[in-house]
Amino acid sequence: xxxxxxxxxxxxxxxxxxxxxxxxxxxxxxxxxxxxxxxxxxxxxxxxxxxxxxxxxxxxxxxxxxxxxxxxxxxxxxxxxxxxxxxxxxxxxxxxxxxxxxxxxxxxxxxxxxxxxxxxxxxxxxxxxxxxxxxxxxxxxxxxxx
Numbered sequence: 001x002x003x004x005x006x007x008x009x010x011x012x013x014x015x016x017x018x019x020x021x022x023x024x025x026x027x028x029x030x031x032x033x034x035x036x037x038x039x040x041x042x043x044x045x046x047x048x049x050x051x052x053x054x055x056x057x058x059x060x061x062x063x064x065x066x067x068x069x070x071x072x073x074x075x076x077x078x079x080x081x082x083x084x085x086x087x088x089x090x091x092x093x094x095x096x097x098x099x100x101x102x103x104x105x106x107x108x109x110x111x112x113x114x115x116x117x118x119x120x121x122x123x124x125x126x127x128x129x130x131x132x133x134x135x136x137x138x139x140x141x142x143x144x145x146x
Contacts, residue, residue: 008067028076039072046077046130057129058082062110063103073132082106082126102126 031040049055055077063083064070074081082102083089089099105122109131113119122128 011067036069036072043073043076046073046079050077050079055079055129057127060106060109060126060128060131062132063106073130079130082128 028044030036031043046055046059057079059074059077059079059081061071061073061081061083063086066085066087068085071081071084073079074084083099083106086096086099086103089102090096093099105125109119109122109128
C-alpha cells in the first residue's frame with residue numbers, strides 16, 4: 001500500500017518530499033513548464049467557457065493510465081469525459097465492463113474510420129462537445145462538422 005502511494009506521488013509530483021522543489025498547491029502550475037506550455041491557452045479557454053456554462057457537454061480525450069499526463073483537459077476544465085483514467089474508473093465500479101466499452105468508443109473517435117454515422121452516434125451518446133485531438137490542439141466537434 002505505502003509503496004504504491006510513494007511511487008504514484010513521485011510519478012505525478014516528482015520530488016514532492018523536497019520542500020524546496022515544491023511549486024505550490026495550484027493544479028495549473030505545471031502548464032508553465034515547457035512540455036505543456038503549448039496547450040496552456042487552449043486548456044484555460046476550456047476552463048473559462050465550462051465555468052461560464054458556455055460548454056455543457058463532455059470532452060473526449062484519449063484514455064490513459066492513472067497519474068500520467070492523460071485527461072488534463074477534463075481535469076482542468078471540470079468537463080465530464082466518457083473515459084477517464086482506466087484504473088480509477090474500474091476501482092469506482094468494481095468492473096471493467098462499462099469503462100472498456102467507453103474506451104473502445106473513444107478510441108474509435110480517434111481512429112481513421114470513415115464511418116461518419118458511427119462517429120455521430122458516439123458523439124451523441126456521450127454528449128461530446130469538445131475533443132482533444134493532440135496535446136496542443138483542441139477542436140470543436142459537433143454534429144455539423146462530422
